[in-house]
Amino acid sequence: MRGCASDTEGSEDAIDDLQAVGDALEVANLNVKDVSPDEEYIVLENTADEPVDLSGFELRDREGGQVDGGLSPFSFxxxxxxxxxxxxxxxxxxxxxxxxxxxxxxxxxxxRGDGDVVRLVDANDQVVLEHAYGDIDLEESTAILWYEPMVRRSQWRRASRSRRMPRISSRKRPNPTTRRTH
Incomplete structure (x- = not known):
């Protein structure tokens, strides 16, 4: 399937490097406030000079949002x-x-109409592009989720090969002063 009709045959010439994909795409428009699901949309734009292959990529909302709450992400x-x-x-x-x-x-x-984070994630669960809008501060929204600094720091956030931190377990850790006998 082609994203937009053109003279390019197939995806062999398309950008597929994570960093390049993140740099090539922008959230160009969105309609999310006080609308029905049939009127709610996100528009991605390819601002690069080369095609971008989005096969296997997913669109998600912020951590703890509708998608993390049980709904499936959008798969290209x-x-x-x-x-x-x-x-x-x-x-x-x-x-x-x-x-x-x-x-x-x-x-x-x-x-969310009052603010959310649009995330584009590759097939390996790596965040390639993030766009915060409304009352969401991207730095606060993801400060505890990432080990590595992002490529760009602003309300637009593009990442390559970012790693998620492991979730902190609610189990008690053993007391280091406690001796165990065998």
């Missing part, structure tokens, strides 16, 4: 290539997907 179709200067609109509701308009298929809103 196989061989979905976004051509230079073109956009892809991902609508939360139901509809018939085209080359530039994709549908998540939910009848509930995914994005």
């Amino acid at each position: 179709p196989d061989e979905f290539v976004l051509e230079p200067g073109e956009t892809a609109r991902i609508t939360t509701g139901e509809g018939d997907s085209t080359e530039t308009e994709l549908y998540w298929g939910y009848n509930v809103n995914i994005w």
Whole structure:
């Protein structure tokens, strides 16, 4: 499937390096406040001079959001290539997907109207692009989730090969002064 119609054949010339994908894409538009799921959407734009292959990538909301609360992330179709200067609109509701308009298929809103984080994640669960909007501060929202500093620090956050910190267990740790006998 092609993201946007063009003369490029297949995805062999498309950008697929994580850093380059993150640098090539922007959240160009969004419609999330006080709308129905059929009107709720995120628009990604390829600002690079080369096509971007989004096969296997997923679109998610912030940690603890609707997607983490049990809803599935949006998965880009196989061989979905976004051509230079073109956009892809991902609508939360139901509809018939085209080359530039994709549908998540939910009848509930995914994005918080007052603020959320749009995350683009590759097939290996690596965050490639993050965009915070509304009342969300990206630095505070993810400060405890990442080991490595991000490539850019602002409300736009692009990452390559970021690693998540392990979750802290609620189990008690053994007291280091306690001796165990065998």
